Amino acid sequence: MRIRGSAVLPASGAQRALALATLASSTGKGIFLTAGVLYFIRVVHLPAMEIGVAFSIAGFVSLFLGVPAGHVADRRGPRAVFVASLLLSAAATGAFLLVHASWSVLLVVVLATVAQATLLVARGPIINDIADGRPQELRAYIRSVTNVGIAVGAMAAGWAAQADTTPAYHRLILLNCACFLVALLPAFRIPRTEIVEAPEQTRGRWAALRDRPYLALSLLDGVLSIQYRVLTVALPLWVVSATSAPRWVISAAVVVNTAMIILLQVAVGRRVDTPRRAALALRRSGWAFCAACAAVAWAAGSPAWAAVALLGAAVVVHSVGELWQAAGGFEVSNVLAPRHAIGQYLGVFGIGMGLAESFGPALLTWLCIGWGKPGWHVMGALFLAAGLAAPAVVRWAESTRARYAPGADLPPAGKPAALSSEAV
Structure with missing residues (x-):
């Protein structure tokens, strides 16, 4: 992998695809995190307390669905889960325009939050598979790209918050949905990951x-x-x-x-x-x-x-x-x-x-x-x-x-993997 100096994108095509998908989806995430609550308060006209409860419930639901989502990624491939998460994110955020009651707000917020959590779970195995032996560097690079996207999304949300009109918030929601749809284009260029069979003793x-x-x-x-x-x-x-x-x-x-x-x-x-x-x-x-x-x-x-x-x-x-x-x-x-x-x-x-x-x-x-x-x-x-x-x-x-965890990818014997008491 080549992520050096002033390089904006990695050299590998698969890594570029993941970086572009991450940039687009994290821009959508930045919009969601920054303006989601404001949209439901200023446009849907729900009380702030109800919105806070909805986001809290969504957080707890996503907390418990991460492990099943990861299991599906292991058995069906992380790219499939990654793409499905982007589709669900686009559908859930686009559905913001249709909600008018507390129960429907709760539903779309839960779906959007679960989709974001699942996206992160699926992205980890993809990074390990396409990193050309340097997963640490690619993970760090993807985190930097994520922060860029969230910052861009937050700035877009700031424009809508400053305008504080229903049309401005509607355009922002459409932009949010579009970010996840755009992320699908490079996501389909990410290669499929080979499924690794579990050892007999860990079925x-x-x-x-x-x-x-x-x-x-x-x-x-x-x-x-x-x-x-x-x-x-x-x-x-x-x-x-x-x-x-x-x-x-x-x-x-x-x-x-x-x-x-x-x-x-x-x-x-x-x-x-x-x-x-x-x-x-x-x-x-x-x-x-x-x-x-x-x-x-x-x-x-x-x-x-x-x-x-x-x-x-x-x-x-x-x-x-x-x-x-x-x-x-x-x-x-x-x-x-x-x-x-x-x-x-x-x-x-x-x-x-x-x-x-x-x-x-x-x-x-x-x-x-x-x-x-x-x-x-x-x-x-x-x-x-x-x-x-x-x-x-x-x-x-x-x-x-x-x-x-037999099969864990620990460093070879030549690398300083073990921690001595003196070292720490």
Whole structure:
């Protein structure tokens, strides 16, 4: 694979197809995430509480359907599931124009959210299959492309929100649907993945749910994934309610974070290519999130210039932690899963992220906003504890692959896969 320097697209045709499909679909996702709630409130005229409940239910439904979707990808091929997810996304978002009652809003939101979750589950095995031996680099590149698409989608949604008219929101929904339909064109150019038969001793359908070390890693990554809501939920509320910093800091934080992910994820990801390095990356991310939480906490009560400096430093350190966490999570979730059940395992790994998405905003609001400075330090300590625990759990998972996941694609003996106590 060649993703170097100023190259915009990879050299491989299959990789280019996946990148273009990801760019288009993530633009649609950016529109959905940014303007979905606004559309149902401003156009369908439903109460905000009902919309919040609908999105929460959708999150929980997608949480439990990830594993079955991954199993289907393992048995029928991930490209088929990827294409089906794009079709469902287009149909569900297009159906936004037809809903007029709470039950119909709930239905389309559930379908759209499930489709997005399934898309991610199917994309993992595709990356492993077309990465030309460098899946870490391709995963990082695809994550950068995803952030570009979400940013573009968010800007389009911002235009509709500024206009705040029914025709503007309708055009935005049509654009959202079109993004997923456009993504189908390159998706059909992605080659079919060869189905890997399960070893005789692992014929059980839900082997991933019985893999306790892998489940533990999923939960640890879920704790660390609460960080995704720090800059979008806790920081804005903190800036407004507890600091003297100007409010433009809120949008600047998102811009800086997005730029760092787009520009640096490939460089970081290509270095995290063994379970050992992934565990170290997860541990570093815990330290980074802890330090960032402390800096945010101390911005309260500081002069405006000091608050801006502290918050700026916190955003940069937090973003570095996000780069490490994403790279480490990508590596352990894939390399510790058996090839015959990679989709099912990625569905299980997504449970941690799903729990973070569901409970993270409430936890951050309760701790960091409700409790104030001590709450930020408690949250930082929670991030640190998860990061420090990661190396031991990765060692446990590595040592039990023969029992839980024969066929896992662990690095060959020449690579530093095992984690020594001294190394961590």
